[in-house]
Amino acid sequence: MGGGNEIPKTNRILPVPNSTASYWRSKPHRLDEYRSTEHLPSQADITIIGTGIAGVSTAYHLLDIKTHNDTPPPSILLLEARQVCSGATGRNGGHIKKLPSTIVELIEGLGETAAGEVVKFIRENIYGVKRVIEKEKIEAEAELRRSFDVSLDEEDAREVKREYERELESGFPLTEDLQFVGEEFAERVRIDPSAITSLHGAKAGLSTPVLSLWPYKFVTQLLERVLSKGTANLQTNTAVTAIETHDDDGGYTVTTNRGQVKTPIIVFATNGYTAGLLPQYHNIITPTKATASHITVPANKPAPQYFSNTYNIRYSKNRVDYLNPRPDGSIVIGGGKWTYEKERELWYDVYDDSTLIEPARHYFDGLMQRHFRGWEDSGAETESVWTGIQGVTKDGMPHIGKVPGAKGQYILAGYNGGGNALAFLAARAVARMIREGISFEQTGVPKCMETTRARLDAGKA
Template sequence: MVLPTSNPTKSYWVEAAESSLRDFRSSDDLPKETDVVIVGSGYAGASTAYWIHKYTEKAAQQPQIVLLEARDICGAATGRNGGQLRPHAYSRYPPWSERFGSQGAMELIRHEMAHLPAFKELADEEGITEEICLRFGETFDAAMTEEAWTRLEGAYQAMRKDHGDDNDVVRTCRTIEDASHAEEFTQMKGALAAVVHPTGQVWPYKFVHALLRIVLETGNLNLQAHTPAMNVSERDADGWITVGTDRGNIRAKAVVHTTNRFTSHLLPEFSNLIIPDKATLAAIKAPAGFVKHTGAQHWDSSVNNYHLQLPPPYNTIILGGARQFLVHRPEDCFLNDEEDKQVAGVADFFKSWPASDVVSWPGLGPAELGKNVDEGGCWTGVDSSSADSFPFVGPVPNRDGNFIAAGFSGHGMPRILLSAAHITPLILESLGVEFSQPVLVAPFPPLPKPFHATFERIEKLQSTSITAKGASYRESCAESAKKPFCNDERIRKSLGLV
């Protein structure tokens, strides 16, 4: 049985938002029956509830939804991520084209890129743009070594070669190959070159709470914090599925699983398919408008940092990655879901980053965190690693009335919104209710084929060896840990080696 820990480290996103929905329960008692139970109140669960609302808002009758959350609302992966609405605009092109061909790779990229206009149109329509700190602009992948530049430029040039400069995706990307210009644009000391492309950033926790508030106001959503789903029955002869909780049972016509790493708690066939991967982030105080662009630093294929800065009045830099440090601590990351524990020493690494890495940072000593370390200044979070690197979206094979959107491998922000839009009509068809496609969804591409949760895909991946994946991860970390950029004085100091 896999459930999230009851006392996770505190995230800046959660603590600074001060949302009234954090521990919200729509009713003291659980409804006995509902049309849909959604398990998980993060980005995927909230998006599914929102799309059910949008697909049926013009119908004579709307489905009733109960959303169950084991902890506080959006307190897991979505409330702990990096806030980057950052598509893989080019960087995954080589492996994707090798697996799925040039057009298949471009379909995956287009689906991610489509999340930028999708977020903008949704936020504009609902009037939540400022509330959720939604911003758009350019992001960079800064090459900090020649090794990194060979990989980054190679990915971009492979896409150009296959699709040409007139391709609409290729045109959105550009390179900065002059080191002085790269350092000036990225604000990263020692940047040799960079690839730049469109991006967005958002306060993910506020976004989810805004979506849930919108649906709550319709009266069709019953939201229940601190109510873990403990079991799910098969559909009975009358079409009901019983969801058991520690507060009683609910009968539903459909159940949607949006619990990411914790999917196997109710769907054991995903035990080897969606596995834990713990990350750590920090919030750093900064002058207003100091960071001009979101971005990432790359040293090799494993070692990176990524960051963004929130707008006023917050002004905080959200910094993640810390791979120069974490490659020395692989046991604290992969196959680890202990998000109630800090990674020892990583807060010191994060505080050393601005003075060490950022051009014109005001000050030479450790930076000040946006909150105390254990009050939201530094935190851990568990995302997931998918067995084949892609999420599972759609009806759950051999489980009539069950649907899934999970396994987003730490890259859910430019994938989940439109993935949830894909499964929603399938859910509504299973209920036999009237619905119509909302205008917001119409212009966007279909779900990429590698995302589909087919029986064949799930069956094939059952042989995945978690032991082998863990060994490969440790080997990769050990290789990077030997390199100079993972062994400078500040990293060794953070590790307690000097």
């Protein structure tokens, strides 16, 4: 055995057991703890680590791509430390969208051209996921809706309006997707024909298309389609603990808690946990903990108003929650970051999702009653609260493509809390690089998302 990814013992970042129970994972799919074979295979053409939206989508595209010379489909091994889709994808907000009120930050960080590419890429992801759901007949409560960023603060509303008008004037891409409503309409209830947001004290709303879905159902059913093709092997409860290069052919030995596998190609779909296996991403993709909840209403009370939109509530510029109403009338709400933000040790560089973030434990109680018209006497209750681990990057962009300097290693990770909106087509790009041998530039993924030596170096500064 030669070099490889040496993992400092003090720096092991592995998914922990007994993660908090999320609403999305409340009815486990039959594949949740599935193993295609009793033992690990000794060899695989491609090994994917992680079975969230990134890993499973990569497997899907690898088998969906038709090569010119009709090469047979590769053997794929999917390794998952816990249950299928038990990482961030099984515990998020269920939104695929770009928050319209944050486009300005993208422009400030990247410039108009690159920011435009990112917004277009997210839009392609919305429709990419929608199309595959239709093609593969996946039932994931997917609904193409509108999502409102609602400002409750006057100054924030003015700023959102100013930035929106600036984007319109400059011809920023896809502004035709956006719609601004001012205070005179923003608070009206849905039964009014000009109904807009229903939020008490709404000063403005900026809306955009969103694909709202049940991510766990999407991923597990997509995985079913992958396994039905016959060349993929799924091994759950199998944590990768080391990766070494073998000298003879330059391939890799992947060590797990259940044995070893030889493979020439590894895809790291490990998001917040990536630095545990690729130490060069330490301090580049940082695990951070976030929280969300599920709110239900008592069955014996008249149902409060049903929402067809989804929301981000902007109490102020830096205090934002997100709401994803479910078709059954219940609501998934996440956020509450401002309650714990100053206590960094509770969430930053944290990869333990087996506990709640204490200051936010009761944050979601009564939120619907406080903020939404028609919900005051709803009796809505917090049915569950959970946590999940995101991957946050230094420059706010994910790392996609070939791991610099490591032949046969690919990564798609570090989505800064927005991976639903990026991973499906990031996975397609990585799959094409592997199967078609194309370059990153040829994939169509925005250049700012390519993982490069320069980004790894810049991040360490």
